[in-house]
Amino acid sequence: xxxxxxxxxxxxxxxxxxxxxxxxxxxxxxxxxxxxxxxxxxxxxxxxxxxxxxxxxxxxxxxxxxxxxxxxxxxxxxxxxxxxxxxxxxxxxxxxxxxxxxxxxxxxxxxxxxxxxxxxxxxxxxxxxxxxxxxxxxxxxxxxxxxxxxxxxxxxxxxxxxxxxxxxxxxxxxxxxxxxxxxxxxxxxxxxxxxxxxxxxxxxxxxxxxxxxxxxxxxxxxxxxxxxxxxxxxxxxxxxxxxxxxxxxxxxxxxxxxxxxxxxxxxxxxxxxxxxxxxxxxxxxxxxxxxxxxxxxxxxxxxxxxxxxxxxxxxxxxxxxxxxxxxxxxxxxxxxxxxxxxxxxxxxxxxxxxxxxxxxxxxxxxxxxxxxxxxxxxxx
Numbered sequence: 001x002x003x004x005x006x007x008x009x010x011x012x013x014x015x016x017x018x019x020x021x022x023x024x025x026x027x028x029x030x031x032x033x034x035x036x037x038x039x040x041x042x043x044x045x046x047x048x049x050x051x052x053x054x055x056x057x058x059x060x061x062x063x064x065x066x067x068x069x070x071x072x073x074x075x076x077x078x079x080x081x082x083x084x085x086x087x088x089x090x091x092x093x094x095x096x097x098x099x100x101x102x103x104x105x106x107x108x109x110x111x112x113x114x115x116x117x118x119x120x121x122x123x124x125x126x127x128x129x130x131x132x133x134x135x136x137x138x139x140x141x142x143x144x145x146x147x148x149x150x151x152x153x154x155x156x157x158x159x160x161x162x163x164x165x166x167x168x169x170x171x172x173x174x175x176x177x178x179x180x181x182x183x184x185x186x187x188x189x190x191x192x193x194x195x196x197x198x199x200x201x202x203x204x205x206x207x208x209x210x211x212x213x214x215x216x217x218x219x220x221x222x223x224x225x226x227x228x229x230x231x232x233x234x235x236x237x238x239x240x241x242x243x244x245x246x247x248x249x250x251x252x253x254x255x256x257x258x259x260x261x262x263x264x265x266x267x268x269x270x271x272x273x274x275x276x277x278x279x280x281x282x283x284x285x286x287x288x289x290x291x292x293x294x295x296x297x298x299x300x301x302x303x304x305x306x307x308x309x310x311x312x313x314x315x316x317x318x319x320x321x322x323x324x325x326x327x328x329x330x331x332x333x334x335x336x337x338x339x340x341x342x343x344x345x346x347x348x349x350x351x352x353x354x355x356x357x358x359x360x361x362x363x364x365x366x367x368x369x370x371x372x373x374x375x376x377x378x379x380x
Contacts, residue, residue: 002042002118002320002348003079008091009061009070011037012374019378024342024349024366028356033371035352036124039322041074042350043122044090044100045114047147047154051122051322056092056100068096078117086117115151119311122322123304128297128329131288135276142277143200145307146207149314153203160196163189164268167255171263181259190255194248197234197272201247204230204275205238214306222337223302224295225282232275279303294329305341312345321349327358336361 002020007013012034018025027035036052040059043050060069073091080086089103090111102109104117121144130138147153167189174181212228230239233254237247251271258270268274279288279299288299304321311319321342327335339361342349353359356368356379368379 001079001318003077003085005038005041006073006075006077007038007041008073008075010041010059010072010074010091011061013037014061014374016374016376018369018376020348021367022346022348024339024347024351024362026356026359026362026366026368027350027352027371028354028359028368029371031354034374035371036324038371039122039324039350039352042076042320042322043120044074045076045088045118046120046144047111047115047151047158048144051124051324055098057096057098059100060092060095066095070095071097076118088114088117112151112154115148116317118317119148119319120322121145121148121304121308121311121319122324123297123300123326124324125328127300128293130300131279131291131296135274138277139273139275142204142207145211145303146203148307148319149207149210149311150203153200153207156196156199156203160193160200160272163192163196164271164273167193168262168266168268171259172266175263181263186256186259190252193255193271194250194252195244197251198238198244198247201232201234201238201272201275202244204235204272208235208239210310211303211306214310215302218302218306218309222334223298223305224284225302226279226288226299227282228303229278229280230275231278232272234272235275292329294331297329298334301338305345308345308347312347319347321347323349323351325353326351327353339365 001022004020005018007016018038027038029035040050040052049055057069060072062069071092071094073089075087075089078086078088087105090100092100102111102114104113127141130141143153143157167186170181170185208228208230215225234247234251237250254270262268281288281291281295281299288296291299308319308321326338330338335358343365351359370377370379
């Protein structure tokens, strides 16, 4: 359980400490006060760039006249039970540094190790129209759900993306120089793509099945149920139960067959990176993309609640729920239902909103913190 969050020269905060504890935390205050900055800080305790997909250079606080951001730090103290205390930290060591460091109890570690201690899952206003926005954003959202339960998935996706960039660079450079690309190098890259892509596809298929089961088990709730799907040949093979070697071979074949087309297009037109998450609003029997922002947000929240329920049921690190502008596009009934479910699941949840009144149902059940001017003021 998170006991406290401390920020140093992070975004709008020169220095701030947020005592936490069991249950929910409501962060309220005017637009631009720094509420989302706190959620972003918490989201850094997972592989990747966090909920804003920002670089380390963008996160350092700047005073007027400073050309680059300062060195910054975000630290968590976890209550491990039985009096045990665990310290997690991340940040940069010098102003404008492009690489952030990771430490666990003072020792340097890889970002994936954070998932041994907590599993942040988040929803932001940008996801309120997730199913009608760009495909790449849906896949990123789904992949984050996957590696919250399967930390190895982050390494598979990262390895795949790196090999994909190298392959495209080789194809593009060869096309510009009007020469044939190095076939042996391409073969090696496509071997890596096949192996990493097969692992990613299998993990996505397993997560899809688990999340669908979780949604179905939730029954008749105020949040609409969705029938989920994954487009993509590799994922379809995984859902059919094919072995990793067969999926990897198909990815390699597809990559080899699309070399000329990819070189001409300047982008990779085949592979698991082009897969997509689909959802059908079950009650209305219509694609989720046709729903309003409120309906899409409710579908996303139901998916996230199924995910955190799944994580709670597994023997692993505790899920932490981050909801930016949590009440937006939700009617009073669904707001109350969301708060009730968070409490029933016993989650540590951090929720932001401009008005405290939107969280009235949580009075006496959650910690309220006023955020304004780079300061945090706990309320009784």
